[in-house]
Amino acid sequence: MSMLTTENLHLYYGQKEALKGIDLAFEAQTMTALVGPSGCGKSTLLRCFNRMNDQVSNAKITGSIWFDRENVNGPAISLVTLRQKIGMVFQQPNPFPFSVYDNVAYGLRLAHSLPKAVIDERVETALKQAAVWDEVKDHLTENAMGFSGGQQQRICIARLLAVLPKVILLDEPTSALDPISSAKIEATLMQLKRDYTIIIVTHNLQQAARISDRTVFMLDGNVIESGPTQTLFMTPENQQTSDYLNGKFG
């Protein structure tokens, strides 16, 4: 059974239709890459899954998104739980200007008051999963803003892993980073995809080919083609997909 499914998902920013009927299914323990030219609606789609579009006052959504048999847009859903189960990593590393420890513990402290020992342990586990523990373990009380961009991004990944999500959404997580930091993030994600459902937006087609299991090609609010990454890159069925992959537009 799929972890996340969209059914005839439309999103309007005022009059502008940014998503024009998306039907997709995302499997557990797979990494899916969303690719497509700028403005095709990748970020918009990603932000539907954790309801971040609620922040946009003129955004209107029709259709449904099923997360483990629960309708994400339904009235009964708890936004707090939803966003803890579906975590998001942004393009710009965005740690809070607090200590590394406080950053990672932030989500944990929101819902319940856990004993300090439990928080300590979850923070350590999360930082290890995000493969940044060795670099920060002696600096947990230092301000997270003082670390390199790549380290900050992995601290942000740890911050969402600490609340035990099922799905991780990443919106161009490496596009603000140098190649070495990007490679480290990619390695981290390769580790994480064994346990999580990962959806990553990227403009870097090599990156999509390197790390994703499935790829979705979007154009102008529509899904043009989706399938296993290998197949989509080697033998695209659609002419537009093939043009995009060959750098003819985008």
Added chain:
Amino acid sequence: MTSIKQELRHASKATREDVFGKVITYCCVAVIAVLVISILYFIASRGIATFTVNHVSLWSFISQTSWNPGLLDAHGQPQIGALAMMVTSFTVTILAAIIATPFALAVALYMTEIAPNRGARILQPVIELLVGIPSVVYGFIGLTVVVPYIRHLFGGTGMGILAGTLVLFVMILPTVTTLSVDALNALPGYLRDASLALGATRWQTIHKVLLRAATPRLLTAVIFGMARAFGEALAVQMVIGNAVLMPHGLVTPTATLTSQLTTQIGNTVMGTLPNNALWSLALVLLVMSLIFNLLIRFIGKRGQLS
């Protein structure tokens, strides 16, 4: 070849304008620097004269409460004790800041987080209006509305620290609010997204992330307000009672450093002890504003580091 060389060596019009602009800028800076230094020197030299020329002890100046520079006491010493005024000045300043801060924060949060469009559109002009009202008007309202009300409630004259605090609270509210709004607006928007995406509610985001991240600048806002309250003379003078007495409560007449200066400076002769004593009060004000400034810088630095 030669023509390029000539051109390169020839100062262009833009370069000359550059030099001209620099000269003007430096001149202006020099004039201001001279002005500031002479003011500082003038106040300091006059203020210190009380102690060096008139041989008043510094300790009695800051520890005694009887203030009567024109008269000698039983021991033949002039009565120059500024403690009562310092206590009153600090008390009204701190109380005004304590009352103003929650209101300023609430208004600032309303304008930046809760209703950024509507809130800012309505409240911005209100705040600007409050800033634009001259302090004599605040004092006048204090005198005709606040003082009688306090008199009615607590008896006495109604003048004193409470009246001064209430007037100063309204006067510093726009300063603290405006600077708090700036502090909150200066926060990067991604902090909000990061917190919401982790499941935080809007209120949790405000008090666990935004207020915390803005703390250094919010403190600066409060200190700016305190500096303004500490230095305000006219409005306070109208409601404080102007009796140089140690305050025995919030509703007994007393005086601040500034109110004493404005009421007395016209009654003294330059160079005499009573005049020098007033300059000493001015020196205290100057030192305090310096301390406020240093505090603001210190907090600003800490904020950048963290």
